[in-house]
Amino acid sequence: MTSPWSVRTEVAPATSRLLIERAHEELLAGNAGDPRLADVRPLVRESWRRSLASSAAAEGLPRLDMTADELEAYRRAHPLAPVMEMVRSLLLPGSAEDSGVVVAVGDASGRLLWVEGDRGIRTLTGDMGFVAGADWAEASVGTSAPGTALALDRAVQIRQAEHFNRFVQPWSCTAAPVHDPETRRLLGVIDVTGGSEAVTPQAQLLVDATARAVESELLVGRLRSRAAAPRRAARRPAHSHAALRVLGRDRALLETSGDAAASVVELSARHAEILLMLATHREGLSAEALAALVYGEAAVETLRPEMVRLRKILEKRAPHLVPLSRPYRLPADLETDVQHVVSLLGRGAHRVALAAYPGAVLPESVAPGVEELRASVRAALRETLLAEAGVDVLLAYADTAEGAEDAEVLRLCLAMLPARSPRRAGLVARIEALGA
Structure with a gap:
């Protein structure tokens, strides 16, 4: 052959x-x-050279710089959102969960917005960061069908070792760009990823045909809209964004950004605990409930002066986050790195989730609410990795402080490694040491 x-x-x-x-x-x-x-192939060779010139990572993970809420809002507003059902019907007919391939739709910059299809393959490709919200531009992860199709503005197929990033080399993919049907402006990309079946001539014909069908559907939708009502200019309200960093640190960082400026402030341990509890309980908490989560008892009189001090800090740094009372609650969303890790686990991005987990939630805190959240996140990370992650991710988890002495994790790694892997001896020694 x-x-x-x-x-x-x-x-x-x-x-x-x-x-x-x-x-x-x-x-x-x-x-x-x-x-x-x-x-x-010249197409691949030139893409490799562009990848080198842009300092794309040969073994790194793509950026995921959007929270789950930001991703959902961005997807709803994207021009390709109305045609997603068409993409699914053409590329994932029947049962998508066992289709044998993963279908991804990304924007014009290479960020994946939808990743759907075979559950087993999504679990495996999620380990390399092939998940919704990830940046798969050629400048980020190097040669891949979605990123290279956008770079060349044409359909491409990339097979296994042709990928620039070694994490991606077990897979093959076909992708085609999608254009605005009137202006021909690049709108995004459609990709099919899987085994050898994802790079057949038939796969390229199907992906190309889907891209053209999507463009036609977009044009029909616009014509219908114009006939129904005059176009209205979209108005986007100004907003501020805030994030709380509590993983692996005792003094949390509050990061804010908006139309005016961005800032970072380090919070005291107590203020970090209060703000984390309010961010976690978005529905609000009574004074008694919040005091119990922070102090371990209904010490409302101790909580109130602390809330006054926290409000003064937030009035200067993040006025849109100044807590309301009766019940205590935040008037705007406050994203946390805890939510980010849990969201990544839910998307199947196990390797990225592990990289985004530098340590436990406020590790020195003894606040009951923080201790409960800390244990919950630890358990979610551990159980998800044990149930779904590949051996490379499990080995990386076994090298963390939390996984180093986890005998069940070590035994599973040992069972998943090939019989002649040089890493087996070290795992056996660690398991025996734990047993002793």
Whole structure:
């Protein structure tokens, strides 16, 4: 069988992949003139060079800089939102949960907005950060079908070792850009990711046809809208954004940004506890309930002067967050890095979630509400990784403070590793030491 994707079409696919892997190694080693690069398709070779020039990570994870709420709001407002049902019907017919592929739709900058399809494959690809909200532009993760299709403004197929990022090399993908049907402005990209079935000629025809069908549907929708009513200019209200960082630190950071400026303030341990409890209980808390979560008893008279001091700080730094009373509650959303990690776990981005978890929630706090939240997040991370994560992510978790002495995690890693893996000896020694 000849290779469908190497310059040297006379070689078998396995040989072709080996040639490309070696060329990739030479390029990353700084040997841009190595003759082995001639074995790589020109489209891929040029993409690798662009990836190097933009400092794309060869083993890193994509950025996820949007909270779950921000992502949902962005998706609702995106021009491709109205055609998602069409994308699903064309690319994920029948039962999407066992379709054998993952379908992703991203915006014009390469950020993935929807990632749907086979549950098992989504779990595996989530470990490399292929999840909604992740930046898959070529400048971020290097050569991949979605990012390279956007960079070239044309449909592309990328197979396994052709990916610039090693985390992505087990997978193959086909992607096609989507344009505004009137202005031809780039709107986004449609991608199918999976095994070899994701890069067949039929897959490319299907993805291309879906992109064209989407553009036609967008045009029809606009014509209908114009016939029904005159267009109205969209108005976007000014807003401020705030985030609370409490993982792995005792003195939380409150980060705020808005139309005027951005700021970061370090909070006292007590103010961090109060603000975290209000962010976690968005429905509000009575004075007694908040005092119990922070102090361990209904010490309302101790809580009230602390609330006065917190309000004074917030009036200067984040006036939109000054708590209301009866019940105590925040007047605006306050995102936390805790919510971010839990959201990543829910999206299947296990490796990214682990990287975003520098440590426990306010580790020195003895506030009952914080202790409960700390235990809940620890358990969610551990149980999700045990149930769904790949061996590489589990090994990374086993190297953290929380996973280092977890015998169940170590045994599962041992069971998942190949029989000849050099890492087995170290795991066996650690398990025996724990038993002793």
